[in-house]
Amino acid sequence: MSRWEPNARGRLEQAALALYGERGFEQTTVAEIAARAGLTERTFFRHFADKREVLFAGAGSLQDLLVSTLASTPDSAAPIDAITAALEAAGALLQERRQYARQRQAVIAANAELQERELIKLASLASALAGTLRRRGVTDPAASLAAEAGIAVFKIAFERWISLSDQQDLPRFIREALDELKAVTAGK
Amino acid sequence: MSRWEPNARGRLEQAALALYGERGFEQTTVAEIAARAGLTERTFFRHFADKREVLFAGAGSLQDLLVSTLASTPDSAAPIDAITAALEAAGALLQERRQYARQRQAVIAANAELQERELIKLASLASALAGTLRRRGVTDPAASLAAEAGIAVFKIAFERWISLSDQQDLPRFIREALDELKAVTAGK
Numbered sequence: 001m002s003r004w005e006p007n008a009r010g011r012l013e014q015a016a017l018a019l020y021g022e023r024g025f026e027q028t029t030v031a032e033i034a035a036r037a038g039l040t041e042r043t044f045f046r047h048f049a050d051k052r053e054v055l056f057a058g059a060g061s062l063q064d065l066l067v068s069t070l071a072s073t074p075d076s077a078a079p080i081d082a083i084t085a086a087l088e089a090a091g092a093l094l095q096e097r098r099q100y101a102r103q104r105q106a107v108i109a110a111n112a113e114l115q116e117r118e119l120i121k122l123a124s125l126a127s128a129l130a131g132t133l134r135r136r137g138v139t140d141p142a143a144s145l146a147a148e149a150g151i152a153v154f155k156i157a158f159e160r161w162i163s164l165s166d167q168q169d170l171p172r173f174i175r176e177a178l179d180e181l182k183a184v185t186a187g188k
Numbered sequence: 189m190s191r192w193e194p195n196a197r198g199r200l201e202q203a204a205l206a207l208y209g210e211r212g213f214e215q216t217t218v219a220e221i222a223a224r225a226g227l228t229e230r231t232f233f234r235h236f237a238d239k240r241e242v243l244f245a246g247a248g249s250l251q252d253l254l255v256s257t258l259a260s261t262p263d264s265a266a267p268i269d270a271i272t273a274a275l276e277a278a279g280a281l282l283q284e285r286r287q288y289a290r291q292r293q294a295v296i297a298a299n300a301e302l303q304e305r306e307l308i309k310l311a312s313l314a315s316a317l318a319g320t321l322r323r324r325g326v327t328d329p330a331a332s333l334a335a336e337a338g339i340a341v342f343k344i345a346f347e348r349w350i351s352l353s354d355q356q357d358l359p360r361f362i363r364e365a366l367d368e369l370k371a372v373t374a375g376k
Contacts, residue, residue, distance in 0.1 A: 078375040079372060080372050080373055080375055116307075116308055119308060142371070142372050144344050146372045148340035148343070149340060149369060152333065157329075180330055181333045181337060182374065184268050184333050184334045184337065185268055185366075185370045185373045185374075186373075187269060188266060
């Protein structure tokens with residue numbers, strides 16, 4: 001068997017999510033994931049450090065996209081508008097993989113340890129956004145607040161989007177949640 | 189030796205924080221905490237499940253105070269104003285124990301696992317506040333957004349308050365952070 005396997009990473013990801021959904025994250029082994037994907041454990045470990053990593057490997061590229069989009073918005077943009085542009089870009093990316101996102105969310109919702117990891121991921125994203133705003137000259141606490149508010153908006157928009165059975169526009173949910181936050185903070 | 193020890197809980201808490209600060213959370217044992225407090229391990233375990241619990245035992249009463257204050261604000265109050273009233277009450281409580289809060293924060297900042305636990309605590313507080321708003325008839329996403337925004341405001345106000353060397357008014361920082369959030373979301 002050749003060491004090179006076409007789309008090994010995607011096949012492993014798909015197999016892992018299917019198994020996590022069928023029998024639970026805890027009960028699934030790397031050996032089972034590799035077997036379901038028609039690959040070896042050795043191939044699995046070339047792509048992922050462990051079975052949890054399958055669910056969080058995308059966090060780095062999501063953060064890169066958020067930070068690079070935020071950094072490239074015009075300096076004249078208000079912090080919250082720059083954050084919104086970044087979140088919409090991330091939303092557009094996630095939207096392309098809605099089925100994956102839904103499966104992943106269901107697996108995470110069923111496991112306390114994974115929920116903790118997801119919270120840490122969101123906190124890291126907020127921290128990265130706040131740091132990027134500070135490098136753009138936004139002072140604290142405005143930088144931290146804009147970033148934390150942005151992540152709260154993103155989280156709530158994502159949950160609404162994922163809970164709907166029919167395909168909808170995630171960036172639109174993000175804009176709507178932001179409008180709602182504006183109304184809420186204005187005391188409406 | 190009598191089984192009843194005056195202020196055993198407070199002595200254990202103080203001993204634990206001192207040791208966590210001196211030698212690190214990981215390196216401290218329950219036996220050492222008990223010895224420093226002049227108590228037995230058995231007494232420790234009558235008060236705390238483990239050494240981590242010493243740092244998070246107050247989370248329940250903090251949540252109770254937030255929820256009960258929120259639930260008792262007039263129905264006519266806007267969600268964000270009701271949340272602010274709850275956060276100010278929590279701030280007034282924390283303020284009474286500033287030295288403890290500073291020591292605790294330093295211990296948590298030095299340990300990744302404790303930071304995760306703190307994130308979970310904040311997420312639980314947000315969830316409890318959102319649930320209380322929903323019971324007051326606030327619909328989603330407004331309830332979730334007001335709660336998440338409130339916790340973001342609280343977190344940032346708390347960090348500013350704790351980082352200052354001189355005694356300051358925490359509820360005032362909370363109101364200022366909220367005003368800042370209003371300005372940020374309004375695009376300023």
